[in-house]
Amino acid sequence: MRIAFVVVRYGLDVHGGAEYHCREWAERLATRHHVEVLTTCARDFVTWADYYAPGVELINGVRVQRFRVDAPRDNDTFNAFSHIIFGGPHSDEQEIEWMRRQGPYATGLFSAIAAQHDDFDLFIFMTYLYCTTYFGLPLARDKAVLVPTAHDELPIYLRLFQRLFALPRYLIYNTPTERTMLHELFDIASLPGSEVGVGIDVPSFRSMVAEASPPLLLYIGRVDTSKGCEQLYDYFLRYKQAHPSPLQLAFAGRANITLPPHPDVQMLGFVSEERKRELLAQCALVVLPSPFESLSILCLEAWAAAKPTLVNGTTPVLRDQTVRSNGGLFYQDYAEFAACLDLLLADHQLRQQLGRQGRRFVEQWYSWLVVEERLEAALHTAVEVTR
Numbered sequence: 001m002r003i004a005f006v007v008v009r010y011g012l013d014v015h016g017g018a019e020y021h022c023r024e025w026a027e028r029l030a031t032r033h034h035v036e037v038l039t040t041c042a043r044d045f046v047t048w049a050d051y052y053a054p055g056v057e058l059i060n061g062v063r064v065q066r067f068r069v070d071a072p073r074d075n076d077t078f079n080a081f082s083h084i085i086f087g088g089p090h091s092d093e094q095e096i097e098w099m100r101r102q103g104p105y106a107t108g109l110f111s112a113i114a115a116q117h118d119d120f121d122l123f124i125f126m127t128y129l130y131c132t133t134y135f136g137l138p139l140a141r142d143k144a145v146l147v148p149t150a151h152d153e154l155p156i157y158l159r160l161f162q163r164l165f166a167l168p169r170y171l172i173y174n175t176p177t178e179r180t181m182l183h184e185l186f187d188i189a190s191l192p193g194s195e196v197g198v199g200i201d202v203p204s205f206r207s208m209v210a211e212a213s214p215p216l217l218l219y220i221g222r223v224d225t226s227k228g229c230e231q232l233y234d235y236f237l238r239y240k241q242a243h244p245s246p247l248q249l250a251f252a253g254r255a256n257i258t259l260p261p262h263p264d265v266q267m268l269g270f271v272s273e274e275r276k277r278e279l280l281a282q283c284a285l286v287v288l289p290s291p292f293e294s295l296s297i298l299c300l301e302a303w304a305a306a307k308p309t310l311v312n313g314t315t316p317v318l319r320d321q322t323v324r325s326n327g328g329l330f331y332q333d334y335a336e337f338a339a340c341l342d343l344l345l346a347d348h349q350l351r352q353q354l355g356r357q358g359r360r361f362v363e364q365w366y367s368w369l370v371v372e373e374r375l376e377a378a379l380h381t382a383v384e385v386t387r
Contacts, residue, residue, distance in 0.1 A: 001033040001383065002119065006136050007126040008104055010039040010064055011052065015253075015270070016222070017297060018127040018149045021198045025124075026062045028199075028372060029379075036063045036120075038112055040104045040132070046256070047072045048104035067108035078102060086154050095160045105131045113139045121383050124172075128164065129155060137167055144168040145382050149294040150178055151317060162186060170382035172196050174295035177320045192385050194378045199368035200300045202359065203277065211284055214246035215345060217310075218283035220276060220298050221290075223255035223267075228289030228312055233259050235289075235337050240264060242338065247345070249287075252279060280305040285328070285344055285351060293317045300366050303327045303358025308351050310340050327358020 007022040014020075022037070029035050043051035049072040057064045078101045084090060085098045113123065113136050123140040125133040128148040137144050146168035150156055165186040171193030173179040183189060217236065223229045229251065236249045250266040251259070252275075259267065271279065280286070286302035288311045299321055302309050311318040313330030322328050329344065331337040344351055364370070 001379065002121045003029060003033055003035045003379070004113075004116065004120040004123045005035070005037045005039075005126060006109075006113065006123060006132055007037065007039050008048075008130050008132050009042050009045065010037050010059075010066075011043065012059065014043060016045060017294075018147075020297065021147070021149065021295075022126045023059075023062075024198055025375065027060045028368070029375070030061045032376075036065060038065050038067070038109055038116075038136075040069050040106045040109060041066045042069050042104050046075065054108070065112060067106045067112060069104045069106050071105070073101065073103045085158070092159060095158050098158075099131060099134050099160060102129075103131055105135070110135055110139060117143070122379060122386070125168070128161065134160065134164055137164065141167045142169065143386050145170045145172060145379070147172045147174075148178070148182060149174060150182055151292045151294045151315070152181060153292055156185065169386050170378070172378055174198075175317055175321065177317045178294050181316070192381060194374065194381070196374045196378055197295055197366055197371055198297060198300075199371035200297075200304045200362050200366050202304045202363055202367055210282075212248075212282040214248055215284040216279075216282060217247065217249045218252065218279055218286050219250070219288065220252045220271075220279070220286070220301075221288075222253050223251050223257060223259070225257055226290075226292065228291055230257065230259070232287060232289040233265065235334050236265070237262065238334060239338050239341055243342075250279065250283075252276065276301075277305070280307060283307060285310055288312065288318060290318070291315055296321060299325075299327070299358075300362055303355065304362045304366075306352070306355035306359045308344060308354035308358065310337070310344065325358045325361035327354055327361055329354075 005022050005026050009019050026035050026037055041050040041052045041054055042048040048069045050068050052066050054066050054068050081098055081101055117140055122145055123143050124145045125137045126147050128150055165188055171191055173195045174197050248264050250268055252268040252271045254270050285308045288296055288298055291312055291314055293315050296318055299309050309328030311322055311330045313319045313332045319330050322330050329340040331340050
């Protein structure tokens with residue numbers, strides 16, 4: 001099978017959810033199929049400014065084609081235009097202009113999709129939200145697989161996505177929750193599709209080390225307002241004030257916002273995979289405050305390490321993942337956050353039990369062996385429906 005992935009950014013130092021998802025799939029599929037990635041030269045998702053050199057690069061066995069972004073995003077004008085789009089009546093033409101301004105708009109990428117249409121059996125478009133999918137997918141619609149990575153957010157209610165979701169020949173969902181939401185929003189019941197997700201390497205219990213002392217709460221990912229990091233910081237300090245203790249909170253990931261320094265809050269920045277595994281082993285629990293998720297890789301990684309999670313229960317995917325796994329607790333406000341922390345920090349056996357239940361859930365549904373079987377079956381079905 002000859003497969004082309006289309007994604008906004010791609011590289012070993014790109015760690016966005018959909019981008020990581022794409023790289024993991026691409027590298028694993030490349031051991032059995034011819035796989036290429038068509039992407040932009042951008043690394044920064046805020047400006048989409050060119051960072052990588054245009055051209056072809058081989059990354060872990062995957063041929064990557066990069067194309068220049070026509071122009072970086074001007075966030076002041078984009079945000080002002082977004083107020084028009086989400087603040088009242090507007091035209092279809094304005095929605096398309098909003099998409100162009102959101103970016104990354106890369107004429108060379110779109111030309112390459114059209115020119116290489118006959119070179120591939122499938123074009124897999126990762127995430128519904130950006131220009132690379134909105135303008136790229138129609139150029140290969142007869143071979144298009146869409147992986148929406150969607151969640152309940154304002155843009156998904158725009159009319160232009162009604163048109164987009166009617167185009168692909170096959171849909172791959174991350175979770176049952178995402179599938180249900182999309183079928184409620186779009187007339188796609190007749191479109192073939194399946195749930196696949198992303199896999200997790202499950203470490204052996206022998207490789208795990210003891211919890212750190214004092215106890216550590218851990219967040220891994222982009223440190224950003226949209227990820228709920230400011231709320232987590234505020235909740236943690238309120239909890240510390242009400243419950244004086246040596247409890248620590250660590251943020252591990254690139255920071256797009258500046259949080260005030262605090263002696264009990266560690267800002268670790270981007271960490272290596274090895275350091276991430278160490279942190280997961282040492283923490284008492286993993287906290288995920290994000291209000292928007294289509295599949296939480298962090299939760300899966302925490303459960304694989306037999307660690308319990310405490311997640312934002314206003315996010316349907318996080319709440320449903322937690323219920324399905326029995327691997328943690330969820331909260332909807334500060335009072336619930338504090339009550340959950342009280343319970344988890346006071347009961348080591350409960351933390352161990354939740355962690356073990358989460359690990360069994362990952363082994364059953366999200367080990368790479370299981371996910372790769374689902375992915376292969378989905379892509380073979382997708383090829384059949386495109387013929």
